[in-house]
Amino acid sequence: MSTAAPDFIGTRRRPRGVLLGLLVALLWLVLPAPAASAHAYLLASTPPDGYAVPTSPTALSLDFDQSVSISVAPLELTDTVGEPHSVGPAMLSLGGRRLSALVPARLPNGGYRIRWEVTADDGDLVSGTITFTVGPGAIAPAGGSGAVVESPVVVVARWALFAGLALALGGLAGDRLTGRVLHEVDADRAARPRPLIIVGAGLGAVAAVVLAGAQVGLNLGQLVSTRPGRVLGVEILAFALTAALAGLGRRHRGPIVWTSVAVALLVVVVAEGLRAHPHEDSPILGTALTIAHLLAAGIWIGTLVHVLRVAHRWRDRVGWTRLLIHDYARLALILVAVVVATGAAEAIIVLPTPASLITTRYGLVLLAKVALIAVVLAIATLARRRLRHSIRAAAGQPLGRAVRVEAAGLVGVLAATAVLVSVTPAGPSSTDLAAPPPPVGPVVPVGTLAGQITVNASASAGQLVIRMSSPDRDDLGTDDTGPANTGSDNTPVVAQGGANGDGAAPADYRISALLTAPGAAPAALKLRGCGPGCFTSPVTWQPGNDQLRLTVSAAPWSGGTATLDIPWPATSDPTLLPAVLVAMRGVKQMTVHQAVTSNYTGDPGAETPLSFSGTDYLATEPYGRGGGKPVILTSRPEETEIGLGFPGGIAIRLSLGPDHRILHEVATTPNHLITTTFEYPPDARP
Secondary structure, eight states, X not given: OOOOXXXXXXXSOOOTTHHHHHHHHHHHHHSOOXXXXXXXXXXXXXSOTTXXXXXXXXXXXXXXXXXXXXXXXXXXXXXXXXXXXXXXXXXXXTTTTEEEEEOXXXXXXXXXXXXXXXXXXXXXXXXXXXXXXXXXXXXOOOOOBOSOOOOXXXXXXXXXXXXXXXXXXXXXXHHHHHHHHHHHTTOOGGGSOOOSHHHHHHHHHHHXXXXXXXXXXXXXXXXXXXXXXXXXXXXXXXXXXXXXXXXXXXXXXXXXXXXHHHHHHHHHHHHHHHHHOSOTTOHHHHHHHHHHHHHHHHHHHHHHHHHHHHHHHTTTOHHHXXXXXXXXXXXXXXXXXXXXXXXXXXXXXXXXXXXXXXXXXXXXXXXXXXXXXXXXXXXHHHHHHHHHHHHHSOTTOOOOHHHHHHHHHHHHHHHHHHHHTTXXXXXXXXOOOSSOOOOOSOOEEEEEEEBTEEEEEEEETTEEEEEEEOTTOOGGGSOOOSOOOOOSSSSOEEEEOOOOTTOOOOOEEEEEEEEEOTXXXXXXXXXXXXXXXXXXXXXXXXXXXXXXXXXXXXXXXXXXXXXXXXEESOEEOTTHHHHHHHHHHTOOOEEEEEEEESSBSSOOOOOEEEEEOHHHHHHTSTTTTSOSOOEEEEEOSSOEEEEEEETTTEEEEEEEOTTSOEEEEEEEETTEEEEEEEEOOTTOOO
């Protein structure tokens, strides 16, 4: 936006600092648009994007870094030839951060694509695609696009809303400037052109309606129940009220009417400020900066448009035009200062590093906006000379082509701004999930102790979930709804655990993981948090014994390293556990040799012999009444290993003989590793 017009004055003293105003205007354009930071980022999905799963998923889920709202078409499932497959109604959970839907029918083996679309907290539609393959031994497909895709309809509607807001705000301010000039020269008020308030309010209302239709399908329930819907509803009503009051003001230009118009437009600006949320950690400061920024920028642009309209209307009144431009110059310099100050503060919040200008789409669009405004400023320099000549020339002299091109450039700048507030900013506010992703297919539960830290891992198709617990805590058994602090690279990640019931300080969870697949070199996993002491990562499991090596700590407790063997693929046999229970209940007497440790460094500790009947022993075990969803880990004629997982962070591995009696058991519970060997008398038979 150019402040070239303030330099075109003659009889009044020219305001100093116009060149500074042009320079700070360029600085403002370099700074990012504030409303882009509230976008939703897709962090994870089930099935994971670009992975092959052995069995048909029973549900689809997507995890975002912030709460979202359900759009008109939130989830669409198709196969590789575009044939649609039905999914259940889309549902939100975990505070709106997880979008999920059931898959009612079994999916045939093959490739599939999920197209998702949600409404972000800033009210813009964001969408993308996820691909996965179903079938034993299926090859992982190329990943989809988890990145946000901007809707052209939303971008155009957002531009129209900003343009309408600027025309209305600038029309209101420009009309006050015009009235002041006419009062000063004691001219007839009939020479006072009507401002474009009604046009701007109508354009803004139509744009808000279009945005509502794109986001919630004009569903009145969603318009009221969702935050973006309520914001748009308020903006529609405020724009409509502005148009009605402006129509009334044509006949009664009293202060009450125009004050009401100003309040209605301020409601729109506040709604946009609440929609934007430049920084989730500073909602009060960020919202205040956005409101001031949008208000100043809207008045600046709209008033310039109004001044150019009036100057054209008064082309035969050179003295009037000089006074109007002088008054606008003083207002423009104040607006420039506000815009630059608020824009600079928001830049610090939104743009993480200068490198983001060239490494993100948001930064590239921002650079394009800078190039566009550089052209506008060059045109403004030419317009300054021509308009000065136009004002001093004879009546009827046109303003000049350069001024009209400059005004068109302002339209382009608004368009670039609309793209900026719709494009993905530099990065999500957090890469942590609100909760662990749901598993796909059979789950392999494994666990151990690393020092005093309990480690419980669950491996399912395409993903791994690790839960950690320190002494005097039960983090493994809670419903994790708060994000943990993790890194996004291969370095150790850190998460904060909650304090325990006796007020102890929270544990400082740290973990790094190396996965060694059969026939492959160790590879570091990229873990992200999924709650207190919870970490997850997508994994492509290889057939055979995948080995997971973990290095964990949780100050002030001692940690260490742990190696977990994860056989893949795992199969579930619902008949195995009932057979084990029948066999064990038939044992009248047996001796178990049990070792218990709460600080495991490789030695399970001394064994203690205990005498039990099979029934009595089962009464002490979580699998004694069934459950646990057992999976077969290894199967040989003389021995079968099964794994069971239970709530509360319990993972159990049982070695079974051909007669289904338990030969060996390793149980990991919060803060304890229990190793048990079974000794049966020669005459014991199931």
